[in-house]
Amino acid sequence: MKNLKKVSLYLLALVAFGFASCKSEDPTQENDGEVITDVTLKFQELNASNALVGSVLSFKASDPQGIEVGKTPTIQSINLAKGKKYQMTIEVTNAIENEDITKEILEEAAEHQFFFLGQVFDSSFLSIQYADAGGIALGLKTIVTVSSSTGTNNSSMRVVLRHDLNKSFPGATNPNFANFVQAGGETDLDITFPVIFS
Amino acid sequence: MIQKAILLCLALVASVGTLSAQKCDLVLRGRVLHLENNLPIEAAYVWLSESATGVATDANGNFVLKNLCPGPQTIQITFIGHKEIKQSIVLNSGTSNLTFKMEEEAVALSGVEVHGHREVVQTTTAVSSLYGEALIQVRGENLGESLKRLAGVTTFSTGSTISKPVIHGLHSNRILILNNGIRLEGQQWGAEHAPEIDPFLADELTVIKGAETVRFGPEAMGGVILVNPAPLPTSKKQVTELNLIGNSNGRSGNVAVAHSGGSGKIVGLGYRIQGSTKRAGNIQSPNYFQGNTGLSETSLSSSLGYSTDKLGTEAYYSFFTTELGILSDAHTGNLSDLLKIIENGAPFSNAEFTYSLINPKQVVTHHLGKIKAHYHLNPSWKLNFQYGFQSNHRQEYDKRRGDLNARPSLDLELFTNTAELFLDHNLKSHWTGSIGLHLIQQANSNVPGTGVTPLIPNYDLVNGGIYLLEKYQKGPLELEGGLRYDYRSLSTSRYLGNRLQEKTLTYQNGSAFVGGLYQINPKLAFTSNLGTAWRPPNVNELFSQGLHHGAAAVELGDTQLISEKSIKWVNSLEFESKKTTLELTAYANQIRDYIYLNPTGETFVSLRGTFNVYEYLQADAFFYGLDLSGTYSFSKQFNGYAKGSIIRAKNTEANSYFPFIPSDRMDWGLSYSFGKHADNDNNRITLSQVLVAQQSREPDFDLSPAPPGYALVNLGFSKKIKVGANGLRISVQANNLLNTEYKEYMNRFRYFTADMGRNLQLKLNYQF
Secondary structure, X not given: OHHHHHHHHHHHHHHHHXXXXXXXXXXXXXXXXXXXXXXXXXXXXXXXXOOEXXXXXXXXXXXXXXXXXXXXXXXOOEEEOOOOEEEEEEEEEEOOOOEEHHHHHHHOOOOEEEEEEOHHXXXXXXXXXXXXXXXXXXXXXXXXXXXXXOOOOEEEEEEEEEEOOOXXXXXXXXXXXXXXXXXXXXXXXXXXXXXXXX | OHHXXXXXXXXXXXXXXXXXXXXXXXXEEEXXXXXXXXXXXXXXXXXXXXXXXXXXXXXXOEEEEEEEOOEEXXXXXXXXXXXXEEEEEEEOOOEEEEEEEEOXXXXXXXXXXXXXXXXXXXXXXXXXXXXXXXXXXXXXXXXXXXHOOOOOEEEEEEOOOEEEEEEOOEOHHHEEEEEOOEEOOOOOOOOOOOOOOOHHHOOEXXXXXXXXXXXXXXXXXXXXXXXXXXXXXXXXXXXXEEEEEEXXXXXXXXXXXXXXXXXXXXXXXXXXXXXXXXXXXXXXXXXXXXXXXXXXXXXXXXXXXXXXXXXXXXXXXXXXXXXXXXXXXXXXXXXXXXHHHHHXXXXXXXXOOOOOOOOOEEEEEEEEEEEEEEEEEEOOEEEEEEEEEEEXXXXXXXXXXXXXXXXXXXXXXXXEEEEEEEEEEEOOOOEEEEEEEEEEXXXXXXXXXXXXXXXXXXXXXXXXXXXXXXXXXXXXXXXXXXXXXXXXXXXXXXXXXXXXXXXXXXXXXXXXXXEEEEEEEOOEEEEEEEEEEEEOOOHHHHHOEEEEXXXXXXXXXXXXXXXXXXXXXXXXXXXXXXXXXXXXXXXXXXXXXXXXXXXXXXXXXXXXXXXXXXXXXXEEEEEEEEEEEEEEEOOOOEEEEEEEEXXXXXXXXXXXXXXXXXXXXXXXXXXXXXXXXXXXXXXXXXXXXXXXXXXXXXXXXXXXXXXXXXXXXXXXXXXXXXXXXXXXXXXXXXXXXXXXXXXXXXXXXXXXXXXXXXXXXXXXXXXX
């Protein structure tokens, strides 16, 4: 009986300790490291000898809070001149973490690829080819040619960034590959920019 | 066995002896139970001195003595290791019914072994169990898959690696799982969160199909699953069991060992240590591999117990860890990705076989420790105490860019304390019952450093409950009832952007049940149970706010949600004769303020694309259904079984259907035993078929329509071999023998892939 009392005391102490030490941690602010808040398309004209001329035109899509319900991203319209040829570069940043994601995409070029779709290509207003260093199909740098006779002045271009895809999937070397989903992977970016021709 | 045979012979002889004619047509029925735990005593011998007639009790503790003469009689009941009962009764007219409870004899006096204290659930509601041969057949499968063998139990799965048991259409936080008597507390709210338990630790899996909030606390709305290890041995005998399992599909291997024994020096001291490990690679559907569907799992459990005639103590520890892959194609970036793959109906990735896992994957570890003690204050009163500690760590990895890929996107640590103190009484009269206190405390923390805004906040939860159960047992009738009151407080805190959001919510509820069992005749029993249950809203239902990664869905919680309250009525009829067993269970469950995830029909646009928006809503729901199972022996060698279940569930406010309610299903099989053994059963061939209908009661919104019904054929062969004094059991089983391509409505990944194709399984079970 004496032992029993002792044992129950130990038990009680253990349980009391268990309950007392069970407390949740204070929450910490978690910055979304992976969120893309800003995507900038930069266009610079190429002359007949493929040299860069003129000033850089920037068009931006941004979503300052990343993915947050109730907020919609702001997307600028792209203004391009008919009959001209441009070099397009894409810059991707996370303004929350102040991080340059372009660099990460370049480092993981084997797992990423941009695809360019939408009416501008369907109606042949634009044509595009990959121009990344090393001749890889990535899309951070492309050459865009604007048709000299677009039927309309208003159109749209869809920019998709795929991650973890099979880049050697048949057809995937085409920047306008509409069936990119079949190459596997998932979408990191899917933005439709309005395009205005002048 | 021999003892029983002798007793039966004695009984026979005795009854022949009393066939002398008089006005002797009275019948005495009765039941003999253990005073300790109300379990029936088989083969207790009942003797009436004056009539010089006797009989042994059957497996249910029942006995019948016929052709008795009126007048005073002395009834004498004996059973090994128990105090003899000697009582005077008077037989008047017709049929009499009596219940006797036998008290164990003190160890020191008789020198008889102390038997293990097995806790049993005394309930009048429908109960189904897997044990013995049936359990060996499902060894190697996870808890959900194993329990599918019971009528009324199905699974809610996420691919082939994650499956959750569903009882009468309810799952996750609406059912409870008990690991050796302790409520398993993990992150059960998630559809893709499998229970953190290895069925290998159990020698019996029991499903209670009634609302059992009173006994086990809030959330036991659909039912309770008990994962019970065998009672600890108290004798010196040592037993080791080895299981080796291999599967062709997934090329998996599974090893499990259990060893138990007792101390020769200290009477009443017993132990068990048990472990298992499993490794599997990509699962194959009939026409393709499912990419990234491998898993590796390890579990360990050990217990140590000491019993004397008055005191029983047990310490228990179990550990479970798993790393499992999620089908790569199921993880989509946005709605258009999701719709494309659904349209395709099969994965785009052309996966090959591999054991290695990549993201998305889950890594989960669960520790559970418990101590338990009971003390017999006197033969009728027993004081029980149980304390459990659990630590659950869940990490979910998504496909991510750069260094983030090595970091989990969800990293949750959950600590739970549970303590229970209750006083049982088992009076020599017809009353048994208990009164108890139940305390649950929980602390959930998001481990910093995920680089993702947490899905659910950090929180502290305290739940206190007080309950009272009472049961009346007389002859063929058992009646029981219970009351409980619970109070829960939940305080949460998290950052939303830069803003700290703190909230304290409290919930309280009473619950009650009444139930009864009536043994209509020795072959037929009827049970009925009416119970209320409640479930406070879960943290994810209250606080979800944002993107559910991989599911391409934005989910919105609501802190205004109130508790769900249900009332469930379960009736069951059990028939057992020499050749036939039949069990029919019918139930109705009315749930007020049922919480469900409803598509708003809106989409949310971001730079990543478009997502569907879902919100948590409440509506009244009504579930009802039938479970039927039966076996029939055509001959000693030739046996058949069939079972099936039907569930209907409706949102009675919107007059619509809920998603993920199991469709009608049944399975049936035939087995043929043959061999040299005296009982001709050392070889057995079993052929079975599973039939699942299409779910025609679909919700208004679903990403794709319910898949068509399907039929699967399974074929198995098992052989028992004597190796010295030990038993070796070998079995070969072909599941989905015809390699049928099918999709199960209850699998969330039916949108992306067909279910598992043919699987050949080889199993060895050796006990020594």
